[in-house]
Amino acid sequence: MLKVENLYKNFGNIAAVAGISFEVKRGEVFGLLGPNGAGKSTTISIISTLLPPSRGQIFFEGESIFENSRNLRQKLGIVPQDIALYPTLTGYENLRFWGNLYGLKGAELKKRINEVAEIIGLKERLKDKVEKYSGGMKRRLNIGAALLHKPDLLIMDEPTVGIDPQSRSHILETVLKLNAQGMTIIYTTHYMEEAEELCSRICIMDEGKIIASGTKQELVELVKERTRINIKLDNISDNMPQVFKEITGVLDAAILDDTVTLFGENGDILLAEIISKVLEEKSKIQSIDIHKPDLEAVFLHLTGKALRD
Amino acid sequence: MLSIVKLRLLSLRDNYVVFLVMTAMALGFTAVFGIAFNTYRPSVIIVDEDNTPYSAEFMEELKQNKIFKFLDSDKNDAIARVEEGKVLAALIINEGFHDNIERGREINIGQVKIKDDKYLLTLQETVKGIIVKMAGSERISTVTANFVSSQKPGADVEKIKDLAYENVMDSWIFKKPLKVTSTLADTDIQSGYDSMKHSMIGFTVFFSMYTIVFSIGTVLSDKRYKTWDRMLVSPVSMSSILSGTMVVSFLVGMIQMSVLILGGRYLFGLDWGRSLGGIIMVTTVFVFTITSFGLMLSGIVKTEAQLGAVAPVVLTSTSMLGGTMWPLEIVNNKVLLFLAELTPQKWAMQGFLNIAAKGMGFKSAILPSLVLLAMGITFFTIGVKTVKR
Incomplete structure (x- = not known):
């Protein structure tokens, strides 16, 4: 459905996207996973024709989007990372405007607004001005505005940033329902759990490049039976990851806030040595979590960094 | 769209x-x-150095104007009050004003001012209008008196001229507003x-x-x-x-x-x-x-x-x-x-x-x-x- 070939985007001397290629198949939820600044949003901006690439090509249904963007724009729904709504208008007025932009009008538009309001769970609040909505409600309306014209391809750029767990759960359910109805979705996130839950295939991006791609199982294969251990500490020092790397069997370590993430073989056996190192460093353990191989471990394995850095 | x-x-x-x-x-x-604009009337001093019936009439015409407040004074006082900013300007009716009107020569009214502003533009237009009116009336009455005396030898030319002048001036009052405006507008001439x-x-x-x-x-x-x-x-x-x-x-x-x-x-x-x-x-x-x-x-x-x-x-x-x-x-x-x-x-x-x-x-x-x-x-x-x- 969508093919990205050797895509580059430079801002001055900075390469935001550095030669990425991938393909999105019809009917799948395709994930772009990576930390902030990995180049996900820039990639999305180029796909949605908002930004021109420095180099490379993108084909939608076999046609270059840079030669004919109209077909793509008519069939594309985009949920931007920022809330892109008019706060002084009501939810209904916002949906009506965005529906109008995609050529919907009259009874058809009204019907779609009702259907979309049902999907996003805002039917009772459409008469209120958006400025009165909670953050989660705004996020849901932001998604609704992209669904009115029943797009073939829906791009969701970090749609759950900064919202309450209930709204997040609602959004994730909505994504799965839309996909079950046949909608193709590109979902960008830096939340590993979301990518794991939603995406049939995932591209992991870092510093403008794709560092790994495949299904979740294929990606996890990269780290085999290796374990990820998260240790929450008091009095954490910057050299803590280096200290842990000295333990035989620890392959990587990274620090994020008050947590050190370790990646190693046979986590159960490593635990005793880890605790001993913590005591040597005169730090206190708040909690320890041992995880089975997952995307966080893959990212740590490939980049030496925690995913949410 | x-x-x-x-x-x-x-x-x-x-x-x-x-x-x-x-x-x-x-x-x-x-x-x-x-x-x-309706309540404020800038003051202008008139200095009459001609002291003739024509200069007196010119002053009377000026005083009928509702935009400015005209005051009489002598030249020295006028200059001093303009310099002090107490009045907008002073108009000097120079000697020979009467003769110049009567003989159809250029009429020079002196103006004492500190700077130009929008009121002075209006004042100049007002003065110009009155002079055109007086000079025109003078010319018409002279022609009329000469014509009557040529038809009726022995008629009192001066009396006829005075009567004609008075009538022409009255007719200006009667006809001025509409006639002047329409003439200027039709010809696209600036007023x-x-x-x-x-x-x-x-x-x-x-x-x-x-x-x-x-x-x-x-x-x-x-x-x-x-x-x-x-x-x-x-x-x-x-x-x-x-x-x-x-x-x-x-x-x-x-x-x-x-x-x-x-x-x-x-x-x-x-x-x-x-x-x-x-x-x-x-x-x-x-x-x-x-x-x-x-x-x-x-x-x-x-x-x-x-x-x-x-x-x-x-x-x-x-x-x-x-x-x-x-x-x-x-x-x-x-x-x-x-x-x-x-x-x-x-x-x-x-x-x-x-x-x-x-x-x-x-x-x-x-x-x-x-x-x-x-x-x-x-x-x-x-x-x-x-x-x-």
């Missing part, structure tokens, strides 16, 4: 205050200035300066610009709300987005200008001249130009706050340069006059004043309208290129 028009109209629901404030400001300022009209037209131009510029500034709200990018990736083209936005700003500008023009007419009795077509043409082109100017400004600045800071400075300074606050006739500096030519306000004022204040016809509005149109197209082209970013 229709969807963008609908959106902009919806947004007006929350931004109508700017429209109302600017309209109220323009009408309020006109009311204040109107009251000031006098009217400071009240200048003020009303100046405020109309000045305040309407704010409404128009801030109305087109909604593209900056779109950028703030991130809806701009979302619109750009929809099937609607950039030209449709800009056209829809421009149409609503243009309509807002036209409505405000119409309210102010009609307000001037019916609230303050302002006569906008005889060429409605000319007024509509200048208004339309001016609103287009300022809408385009607003688009250009919105493209140059990044945020609404920047527009809020930059627009008043740009609009006020160009309005001052362009003569919305005082007539450009009193500006002598060539640099300022050159800069005035580059402002849309100058051309709008010229178009409106030609028709409303100088009584000229439709043709007098064509050149200002063409210049405004050229400016509008230039601003629009720059605006489209800069606002995309």
